[in-house]
Amino acid sequence: MTPRTKNSRTRWAVVVVPVVAAAIGMAAGGRTAGAAADGDVEAFRERCATRISIALVGKGASEALLASSDPSSSVDALLESGDFVERFARFVNAEFNRDPGKDSAEDASYHLAKYVVKNGKPWSDVFLGPYKVDATGENGAVQVTEDANGLGYFRSQPWLLRYAGNELAGLKIATAYRILNNVVGLQLMATTNAPDADVSAKGREAGSCAGCHYQNWYALDHVAGVLSTKVTNDKGEVSFKPYSGSAKSLLGGKSIANDKELVQALVESENFSFQACRLSFKYLYGRSENRCEGPVLDRCIDAFKATKTIQSAMAVIAKGPGFCQ
Incomplete structure (x- = not known):
């Protein structure tokens, strides 16, 4: 996989391709x-x-x-309007998934983002909150319910099945990447394997594959190692076996023993706040920020850290003197 991530003001950060500044002047006092x-x-x-x-x-x-x-x-x-809640939840779902789910339950990020924003809850609840997102069995309806064992939508069965992946030993590499992508905005592009390529763990350790799978702070095989394992029986039915091993050193030296500790570490990183504001900026402008727009992102990050809601991040950008220029 090849990194595609833009630069940020991070610590163990998502650092690959710096954003190129556009020649856009911004008057300090607005228009x-x-x-x-x-x-x-x-x-x-x-x-x-x-x-x-x-x-x-x-x-x-x-x-x-x-x-x-x-x-x-x-x-x-x-x-605070219903129109915003609906539109933003759809936007989030499009950003967090490569394509629509085959049914509504697979688009768990849409349902939980809508629930969190509508109820004014911390944005981190989308990833860490005690919820379950699942179909009700009634005409494809989906509901968000409280679940003490929930982890945002990351333990919801339809989402788990969607991103279980096809790794030979059941290692959930696809799940690991999707968590990193959704929480802190990591973007990687999968390379195309030759027909006779070795896709086993040994094969991933070799050549250019090792960079994404075994090296760097986001090493996918290592991150997937603390997740549950995909198990498929002789009928083709899939279940998940919880990880029960010891803690591993991940994300640049953090001791992590399970999916919850992984997500918690990501949410506590500088990257999480940056991604929330980058997501807000893209929603409002329809594009990624330019380097000259860094100051408004810094103000957004400060506001987001103070209030924890995505609405606070969005407000700073939309009320900024440059937005209506």
Whole structure:
């Protein structure tokens, strides 16, 4: 697998390809003063209202918002709306999975993100919260329920089956990667194996495969080693055998003995807060940030760490002086 991850202000961080700065100037005071000089304050406010509404809820601005003297003051209310909750949960699901699940239960990230955002819970609950996401058996309906043994959606059966992978010995490499990707934004691109390639553990230790599977802080085989193992019986039925070995040194030297400790370590890293703000930025702008936009991400990270909710991260960016330029 080949790394594709962008740079960040991390510690044991996701560091591969630095973001290239675009030549975009940002006036410290925003656009309003310039608009006033042009005699176009009203038009600027209408454009700002439209941008804020479309970015947050995917709809044109209401009459009240268009008439507002300060469109940014509506950001908090829009972030509490059902339209935002639904749209953002769909966005998260698209970011966390390569393609749609074959049924709604497989899109567990959509259901739990929607639940967490709607109820104003810490964003970390998506990954660490005591929940289970599963089908109800009624016309494909899916529900989020409290489960003391839950780990966000990472222990939900439909999600486990979706990302169990096909490693020969049942090692859940696909699961390990998906956890790293969803929590801290790690992006790796799988290389194409030759028809006669050795895909066993021995084969993965050789050549370019070793970089992603056995080296670097995210070494997939090592991370997968503390997860449950996929077991397939003679009927083709899949179950999961919990890991019962000793703790392993992962993520650059952290002692980790199971999936919960793995996710906890990821959530406690600088990468987690950075990824939450990067996700928010991409939702609002429809693109990744440029290097010159680092200051707004820093403010976003500070706010996110203080309040823990994704709405707080989103608000800092949407209310920033550069958003309506």
